[in-house]
Amino acid sequence: xxxxxxxxxxxxLIAGSLTAVGALPVLLGKTPNRAFRDLSxxxxxxxxxxxxxxxxxxxxxxxxxxFYPGGPIPAAIVCVAILLxxxxxxxxxxxxxxxxxxQGREGPEAAALRRVxxxxxxxxxxxxxxxxxxxxxxxxxxxxxxxxLAIGIGLQNMPEGLAVAIALMGEGYxxxxxxxxxxxxxxxxxxxxxxxxxxxxVSQVLMPWGMAFAAGAMLYVISHEIIPETHRSGHQKxxxxxxxxxxxxxxxxxxxxxx
Numbered sequence: 001x002x003x004x005x006x007x008x009x010x011x012x013l014i015a016g017s018l019t020a021v022g023a024l025p026v027l028l029g030k031t032p033n034r035a036f037r038d039l040s041x042x043x044x045x046x047x048x049x050x051x052x053x054x055x056x057x058x059x060x061x062x063x064x065x066x067f068y069p070g071g072p073i074p075a076a077i078v079c080v081a082i083l084l085x086x087x088x089x090x091x092x093x094x095x096x097x098x099x100x101x102x103q104g105r106e107g108p109e110a111a112a113l114r115r116v117x118x119x120x121x122x123x124x125x126x127x128x129x130x131x132x133x134x135x136x137x138x139x140x141x142x143x144x145x146x147x148x149l150a151i152g153i154g155l156q157n158m159p160e161g162l163a164v165a166i167a168l169m170g171e172g173y174x175x176x177x178x179x180x181x182x183x184x185x186x187x188x189x190x191x192x193x194x195x196x197x198x199x200x201x202v203s204q205v206l207m208p209w210g211m212a213f214a215a216g217a218m219l220y221v222i223s224h225e226i227i228p229e230t231h232r233s234g235h236q237k238x239x240x241x242x243x244x245x246x247x248x249x250x251x252x253x254x255x256x257x258x259x
Contacts, residue, residue: 008197016186024179046247132213138193161182
């Protein structure tokens with residue numbers, strides 16, 4: 001019998017580690033331009049969007065139907081869980097600690113530093129629901145449910161790691177320190193993976209709640225963080241193209257590996 005708890009942790013750990021892989025170009029002295037970064041982040045948004053619906057929300061509806069066949073209850077459970085997931089990340093975003101920012105600086109420089117650290121913390125925080133999604137996938141359906149999520153989330157972590165490292169370098173941090181901080185943001189995912197796997201391992205009744213909650217958390221991040229970031233510099237077309245490619249690749253992985 002598969003140890004789904006361990007699989008959830010290892011799958012989210014591997015996916016999170018790809019954040020460090022994605023940030024490697026900064027160590028090699030190669031930093032892609034902003035247009036490519038926005039395309040890559042658009043790709044990340046597409047993967048998360050596809051994973052939210054095809055790997056989490058639809059299976060959550062199927063799982064809820066097992067316990068409450070027919071009627072509005074399955075849909076109501078999933079809708080409430082999605083909103084709870086979005087609300088949880090919104091609350092974390094509001095309570096984001098700012099003590100990491102340098103004190104005593106004023107004007108545009110201080111504002112820029114604040115933005116870059118908010119971006120770093122936002123990436124770290126939204127890695128939590130990504131890890132949770134992987135953990136829920138393994139906990140609910142073993143390798144068949146977790147593998148597409150682990151691969152898809154791992155792929156979209158790479159441009160995020162690069163974005164964090166480049167943002168920090170732009171504020172004067174060294175290449176090694178920028179890469180190290182970017183790598184650390186990915187290590188939040190195994191924590192989410194353990195949490196997600198434990199939720200669905202406790203009771204099968206919690207499965208639709210856990211899956212829809214993870215989906216809602218990711219949907220909030222897509223709308224609140226990633227898409228606005230990709231549209232800030234006038235590269236909307238490239239970002240949208242990246243989103244489309246990420247979405248269909250994740251859909252393909254889900255159908256192929258989850259079949």
